Amino acid sequence: MTALEFLGLLLIVAGFSTLPLLLAVPLIWVERKVAARIQDRFGPNRVGPYGLIQPIADAIKLITKEDITPAGTDKFVYNLAPILSVASVVLMWAAIPLGPNQSLIGVDLEIGVLYIIAVASLGTLAVMMAGWSSNNKYALLGAFRVVAQLVSYEVPLVLSLLIPVLFAGSLSLQDIIIAQHGMWFILMAPLAMLIFFVSAQAETGRAPFDLLEAESELVAGFNIEYSGMKFGLFFAGEFAHVATNGFLIAHLFLGGWQGPGVTFNGPWWSTLLGIFYFVLKASIFYFMSLLLRNSVPRVRIDQLMDFNWKFLVPISIGNLVMTAFLVMITNAAGFGLASYQPLSEATFFELLPVTLVLFLGNVVVLAVIVGTFGRQLREERLTVEAVAAGD
């Protein structure tokens, strides 16, 4: 590799690395405006037209605030934690394709999806470091709970992520997107998408799973003792992480940059169209996450863990087994995914029968869930209502 090539690579890497932090800036504005509108108020509208300069004002404020490092903290770890939290998101962007062109991806790793999951776990480590080094009981308790949450919700996350991998036969994200040329995976595995979405919300610490922040309990949790830009980095890292999860869902289930008129490595207008489709799909999920955040109350920690281990994990295992079973049956019957390899050449109508079978399988799993838990949930709700009515 010549020096010039290396320099070019360095520029590309630097470009991809700054994107998540730059993306966090408009996302803060979107978040505050949407939250405000849901709460029937205006949101920031003084700083610049429609409050668009607000995030920049926030950034300036955070940079110029005094950085109070309390006595007794473990200085090295304390300073490293926000850096690691943002680094984990930046590293995720190395393997996420932004458009239908081989140059619009940092590195098209063959183990793309596995790498992304691994790097996302670095954020968990950053939270633990922050909580431990702050020399503060609240921070430590908050950090313990958050790490238990983040670590537990990785199980349904990866189990539901195995389903697009199973369909496409590859861990590389670009391959998974290319394989969705005929049929988007959401139609073949809607339940997996729901489980992935919920687990991704829990992984990034968004409501209703936001015990991480828990403004009213534990007084801001693990980042109590952080002020100024270090807090700002945690904050920006969280927004960028939620956006990255939106990208992942768009890639894995909604076909990424696939859409009418887009070809892989095609002309420039096809590339732009692909980027537009991708951004549109990712925005839908970011918006859904914002809606969820502003609509539901926070869950308790024991409800959180119960929800994961006693509901999401069995469901995702059942879903994986059901999907694999149906794929095997359709492969043996002759109209399954194996008959239309490579998937990038299959058309919508060729894949329609197998899609219908898989969709029905998902419906069956959903019916089993509702049947098993529905009765229990109804009893619980009636008990709660009876108690409330008796007061």
Add this chain to the structure above:
Amino acid sequence: MNILTEWTPIGLFFIIAAVLPAAPILVAQLLNPSKPNDIKLQTYECGVETVGDTWVQFKVQYYIYGIVFLVFDVEMIFLIPWAIAFNELDMFAFWAGFLFIFLLTDALVYAWRKNALEWE
């Protein structure tokens, strides 16, 4: 792609990802006021003096959740090659994977019944 062309950019990403967030912090250190005094540097506990040792006792339940997660993490790692090669294998591959998943689901049921998944 061979290992060098695939992973050199990742190595560069690691270095830049470590350096990039440090830049705003350094800019902040240049721009922010720094007037530490004893009261500001105290640990926060809702405005009162701290009571007791800071590093509280670790609740054992977290450890148990960690172990259960470990079991499922290793299961996931083993399921990944199974999922990748699934479309090219015959029916026996599904039943082999199913047996593996079934044994580990059995482990989950065991942990559930032994109340290992309760928060308190």
